[in-house]
Amino acid sequence: MTPSPLLLELTARVKAKAHTSPFSPCPCPAGTLADRPDATVVRHADTVAKAHAPQTAPADLLPRLTTATRHPDLLLPPLIPTPVPLHGRLVTFWPYGTPVDPDDPDAAPWEEAATLLARLHRTPVQAPGLPPMRGPAKAAHAVARLRAAGPHPATAPVLRAWSTLPAWARAEAPMPDTSTLCHGDLHLGQLVRHPAPDGPWRLIDVDDLGVGVPAWDLARPAAWYACGLLPPDEWTRFLHAYRTAGGPAVPAEGDPWPSLDVPARALTVQTAARAVTKAVAQERPLDEVEQALADACARMGSVPPGLAPGSGK
Known part of the structure; x- marks a missing residue:
C-alpha cells in the first residue's frame, strides 16, 4: 500500500x-x-x-x-x-518513551498507573479554557457507529444497556464534576517510561484530557474486572494503590462501586459497541472476549445503575 x-x-x-x-x-x-x-x-x-x-x-x-x-x-x-x-x-x-510490554502481563504497572491517576485527580486545573474530558463523548461515538453498522444479535442488548445510563454518561448533559483534572481514556497503553528505556512512568495521549468525573479514569479496569477479563488480584492492586495515593474518585474505605458503577457500565458499552461494529464489518462472529462484553451488556440492561453520586438520578 x-x-x-x-x-x-x-x-x-x-x-x-x-x-x-x-x-x-x-x-x-x-x-x-x-x-x-x-x-x-x-x-x-x-x-x-x-x-x-x-x-x-x-x-x-x-x-x-x-x-x-x-x-x-x-x-x-x-x-x-x-x-x-x-x-x-x-x-x-x-x-519517545518505552511503552508497556503487552507480552509480559505480570509486569503491568497497575500500581504506577493508579498512583499517577490519583495525583492527576488531585492536581489543580491551571490551564485556562481546559475543556471537559472526552470520555463520555467517545462512548457516545462508539454507540453511534454501532447503530450505523448493520444488524447483529448483540446490538440490541448493547443499546439497551446504553439507554439505562444517565444523560451525562451518554454525553447528552454536562458532567456533574467540572473541576477535577482527568485523563479521559486510561488504559495501560497510555503509559510510557521516560526517559527511555527505564525512566519513571508517565501518562501519554492528551487528546481526551480535561475536567470531569474522575471515576471515569478507573472505569476501564473496573469494567474488565466486572466482566471477568481482569484478574481480581490485579484489580485489587490497582484500587489499593489509587486509594493509598489519596485518589478522590472513590471513598478511601468501603465499597467503591457506588462511585464506579455508571462509568464502568459506560466503558463496558463502549468496548462492546466497538467489538460488535468490528465483527459486523468483518462478517464474523464475536470472539470469546467480545462475547463476554456483549453478555455483560445484556445483564446490565436488566439491572439499572445504582443511585451513585453524580448519576443524574
Missing part, C-alpha cells in the same frame, strides 16, 4: 525534528506507530510526531498541551508547546 501524503510528510517532519540534517541516512529506530483515521503517529530516533484527528480544535488541544507541559512529573510533556498544521491536521511532537 502506498503511504498517504500525510504519513510521508509526517515522517519527514519527525526526522527533521530529530536531526539537524534530516536528509542524511541514519541507523536510528524509526517507523509508523499508528495510522488510523483518528491518529497517525510516527517515530524517528527519540522523537515522535502525532497527527491528531481531523476534527481536533486548536482551542481544545492547546490547553491540553499546556497542562502536559506544566506537569511533566505526571504527563509526558510535548517537545514544543503548540501544534503545527499539516494537511488539515494538527501535529504535535513528543519525546
Whole structure:
C-alpha cells in the first residue's frame, strides 16, 4: 500500500525534528506507530510526531498541551508547546518513551498507573479554557457507529444497556464534576517510561484530557474486572494503590462501586459497541472476549445503575 501524503510528510517532519540534517541516512529506530483515521503517529530516533484527528480544535488541544507541559512529573510533556498544521491536521511532537510490554502481563504497572491517576485527580486545573474530558463523548461515538453498522444479535442488548445510563454518561448533559483534572481514556497503553528505556512512568495521549468525573479514569479496569477479563488480584492492586495515593474518585474505605458503577457500565458499552461494529464489518462472529462484553451488556440492561453520586438520578 502506498503511504498517504500525510504519513510521508509526517515522517519527514519527525526526522527533521530529530536531526539537524534530516536528509542524511541514519541507523536510528524509526517507523509508523499508528495510522488510523483518528491518529497517525510516527517515530524517528527519540522523537515522535502525532497527527491528531481531523476534527481536533486548536482551542481544545492547546490547553491540553499546556497542562502536559506544566506537569511533566505526571504527563509526558510535548517537545514544543503548540501544534503545527499539516494537511488539515494538527501535529504535535513528543519525546519517545518505552511503552508497556503487552507480552509480559505480570509486569503491568497497575500500581504506577493508579498512583499517577490519583495525583492527576488531585492536581489543580491551571490551564485556562481546559475543556471537559472526552470520555463520555467517545462512548457516545462508539454507540453511534454501532447503530450505523448493520444488524447483529448483540446490538440490541448493547443499546439497551446504553439507554439505562444517565444523560451525562451518554454525553447528552454536562458532567456533574467540572473541576477535577482527568485523563479521559486510561488504559495501560497510555503509559510510557521516560526517559527511555527505564525512566519513571508517565501518562501519554492528551487528546481526551480535561475536567470531569474522575471515576471515569478507573472505569476501564473496573469494567474488565466486572466482566471477568481482569484478574481480581490485579484489580485489587490497582484500587489499593489509587486509594493509598489519596485518589478522590472513590471513598478511601468501603465499597467503591457506588462511585464506579455508571462509568464502568459506560466503558463496558463502549468496548462492546466497538467489538460488535468490528465483527459486523468483518462478517464474523464475536470472539470469546467480545462475547463476554456483549453478555455483560445484556445483564446490565436488566439491572439499572445504582443511585451513585453524580448519576443524574
